[in-house]
Amino acid sequence: MSELAPLITDLGIILVVAGCVMILFKWLKQPVILGYIVAGFITGPSVSFLPTVSDTSDIKIWADIGVIFLLFAMGLEFSFRKLLNVGLSAMVATVTIVCGMMFLGYVAGNMMGFSHITSLFLGGMLSMSSTAIVFKAFNDMNLLQQKFTGIVLGILVVEDLVGVVMLVVLSTLAASSQFEGTALLGSLMKLVSFLVFWSVLGIYLLPTLINRIKRFVSDEILLVVSLGLCLLMVMIAVRAGFSSALGAFVMGSLLAETSESERISRVVQPVKDLFAAVFFVSVGMMIDPMVIRDYIVPILLLTLLVLAGQSFFGTFGVLLSGQPLKLAMKSGFSLTQVGEFAFIIASLGVSLKVTDTHLYPIIVAVSVITTFCTPYMIRFSEPAYRFVDRHLPVWGKQALSRYVSGSISEKHQNDWHRLLRGMIVGVSVYLVLCIGVIVIFFSKIHPFIQGHLPGLQGDLLGALILLAVLSPLLWAMVVKKNHSPEFRRLWADNLVNRGALSSLVLIKIILCITIVMSVVVRLFNVASGLGLVIALLVVAGLYFSKRIRKRSLEIEEQFEANFQGPDEEKKSSSLFDGVGDTTSLSDLHAVDFTVQPNSVCVGKTLKTLAFRTRYRVNIITIGRGDAVIDIPQGDEMLYPYDKITVVGTDEDLSQFARALEQKEACAGGGTSSRKGTRITNVCVDEHSSLLGKSVGEVKSDRAIILGVERGKEVVKNPSPAFVFQSGDIVWMVASFRKPV
The missing domain is CATH 1.20.1530.20 (Na+/H+ antiporter like fold)
Structure with missing residues (x-):
């Protein structure tokens, strides 16, 4: 009778022990991963009084x-x-x-x-x-x-x-x-x-x-x-x-x-x-x-x-x-x-x-x-x-409030899009050029220099030549788009933007320091710490050089002609002009729920269920198989296994979930990941198409009004008769799914 290979017996021991331990951990309501680790300890070499794995090399495979x-x-x-x-x-x-x-x-x-x-x-x-x-x-x-x-x-x-x-x-x-x-x-x-x-x-x-x-x-x-x-x-x-x-x-x-x-x-x-x-x-x-x-x-x-x-x-x-x-x-x-x-x-x-x-x-x-x-x-x-x-001083709370109050508006999302696109394209182009120059230098030019001027003198000459070529590229990498109109608007808007913008500039500086540091360490074989200090000094020097700046701008113009397409035509819908900053309704977010077959929601319309009135939440999307219904109307009916995306505050969603759970209606499915809708806010001013209109007049199948901030007053789920005034900040769910 043939014997089983150690691989099979070891795998059998592992699965049996792991299964038993997992049942125990499930009963104790502990994480699965911990159960596996305990099972491994039991079947490992440290425990000898129980059946253990005989060949750990197979288990490694x-x-x-x-x-x-x-x-x-x-x-x-x-x-x-x-x-x-x-x-x-x-x-x-x-x-x-x-x-x-x-x-x-x-x-x-x-x-x-x-x-x-x-x-x-x-x-x-x-x-x-x-x-x-x-x-x-x-x-x-x-x-x-x-x-x-x-x-x-x-x-x-x-x-x-x-x-x-x-x-x-x-x-x-x-x-x-x-x-x-x-x-x-x-x-x-x-x-x-x-x-x-x-x-x-x-x-x-x-x-x-x-x-x-x-x-x-x-x-x-x-x-x-x-x-x-x-x-x-x-x-x-x-x-x-x-x-x-x-x-x-x-x-x-x-x-x-x-x-x-x-x-x-x-x-x-x-x-x-x-x-x-x-x-x-x-x-x-x-x-x-x-x-x-x-x-x-x-x-x-x-x-x-x-x-x-x-x-x-x-x-x-x-x-x-x-x-x-x-x-x-x-x-x-x-x-x-x-x-x-x-x-x-x-x-x-x-x-x-x-x-x-x-x-x-x-x-x-x-x-x-x-x-x-x-x-x-x-x-x-x-x-x-x-x-x-309780222990945070008043000035600290005010500083945090000012910093957090800068929610990114729809208008500024366009600014962010243009700025990030320009930075990414520019930095990528210059980074590739820098790497290409360095590779060519060390593969061709540096050996030639060392052949005619060996030792430290050759390294110094090579470093000067290489940095002279790299300097305009590095300057452009750091400065490009830092003074663009988008950058200035975002910087002036709020402190949140300033933190993100500073991080972007810092990332570009770190890239330049890394490039210079790699060259210095490679050429002079110095310690990483000394190379970092030299790189910092070099980058600081080229940043403030007017001559390098002039040369870099000339190169930048050529780069933009070769690698950047024409700037996008500035488009701005009047609906999103003058979007304001607010925090009172900024805790609105979306959660997915799945309609179960035994749910009391099945077969009823959204108008009958009245989720908006009863729980102060809004249904913004219904997923049904491969079909997705954005901004569903009141006559839309719910069916088994529909995935509904609900918008509300933490408190409203918790009450909604508890009520549904008690009625065995719908099961929560986690944070929403729908791509066809988004929560946004707009500010009503003299140019806005909302000014003077009521909620009922602007109601459409492309948006749901979630709330309005008027000064210190917050109106959630305003009635159809509510009239928009100048200065109102309107929170809504907008559909941006492209038609099929």
Whole structure:
């Protein structure tokens, strides 16, 4: 009788133990990931009195497959369109959190005696929160209808992308074992090229292919095709010099752009769950009780660092993006855990053999503790806000109120669009030119100079020549669009814009410093710190040089003629002229609900249900199969499994959800992601088409009036007889879906 291969017996042990532990954790209402880690600890080498895995090398293969499918599933939930929808707030907050936690993690690692590369990996691990844990906590605590949860989930979407980029950056740093500006810059440019190429493929080729074959594709075929495409992209990414995780994430994000994305997510989910379970079980196998005992102090210190650091930087980042203090604190306190990306980063460090061996069990222990603390930190955000609000001085409250009061208007969204487009195009062109000049210099010119003038003198001459060529390009990169009409209007509008605009300028300055620093370090082989100081001085000098400015403007004119099309014709609808800034109704947001078959809503019209009158909420979108009805009228009837998008305040939506739940009417589905409608505000002035008209006169199938602010008075859901006056700020839901 033949014996079973160790791979089969080990997998059987893992699944049986994991199943038993998961039942226990489900009963205890604890996160799934913790159950997997505990199961891994039980089946690992640290526990000898129970059946354990005999060959951990085989499990590592399963775990690697688990990482691939885990990142593939994250990509399916990501999509480039979702990245655009999360808005500037989530991006600003994410950058603040990641940079802050990376810095704290690196400093803490150095203080604990870790190597520099280990400290970098530690900073990366501590900066990544857990999408799965946060979403489950929100769901268990019935918070998905709250506005701050949408902000948090948006931050987590951006963090997924940052985490993938971080894998590439850390891999590059690990390979060189030190900071090399040119190598890192080259890897990042290679990554950008890779992502751009496959993004084009995803937008123009893959969705078209899926649409043409979907009538021939069953769930079984779709599963095979999707996983095949995933593994194909993994092969391409690895051969291009990237990680398998990046390839899986990219293919997932490409399939997320197709019409079958939800169906693919559904059929792939069981496969992802199976292999992700094996991955997290393998994480638990790495836990060594002796290491945890020996490093209990660093574990506790890192736990406190995550709880305090994520709370502070999360709150500060969301506050910096223009959200109120209460929303910012709730968001920041929700991100206080070490997520699944930390395990992937830790696995990368172990596989590359660049991190200290005891870092893995330490980060696992920190993750377990912070995961348990997550619900309590979310609950603690409310009393923490009340404490801060009580002790915050009056001038501080007034400053925050002025900063937050600058909501971005429809008119200014056009300004932002033009400004960002001009900056991105300009910076991209100049950045590519700078990199091209540097590559040509080091491949052709520098060897020629060294051949005729070797040593330090040749390096100095080469540096002068290179900087003379780069200076106009670097000056343009920093200054371009900083004095444009859009920039000046946005700067003069409010403090929120000033924070975002300053961040954009700072990013351009950092790019220039990075370029100069890489040249200095490469030419003179100096330490990174000295290279940074020299780069700062050089960039400051060229910024204030009139001669460089003149030359740069000449080059800029040529660049705009070659790379920039004609400026868009300035268009402005009278409806959106003079949009004002307001905060009283700015907490309005949208939430999706699914109509269940046994709902009392089924078969009734919106007029009969009277949601607007009873709960002060508005139905702005109805999704029915592939059809989407924007701004539905009162005679529209609800059917089973309709997805209705509802707009209201946190309090109104909570009352609405509780009432529906008591009647077993509709089930909440999370923050809305509809792309056909948006909440906006307009200011009524002497040029506005609303002036002197009533709500009934301007009512249409393209907009719903949510409320009006008149001085300090707020009128929610105004009656049809309500007449608009000059100075009114009107909040509405507008439809911008293009006709099919």
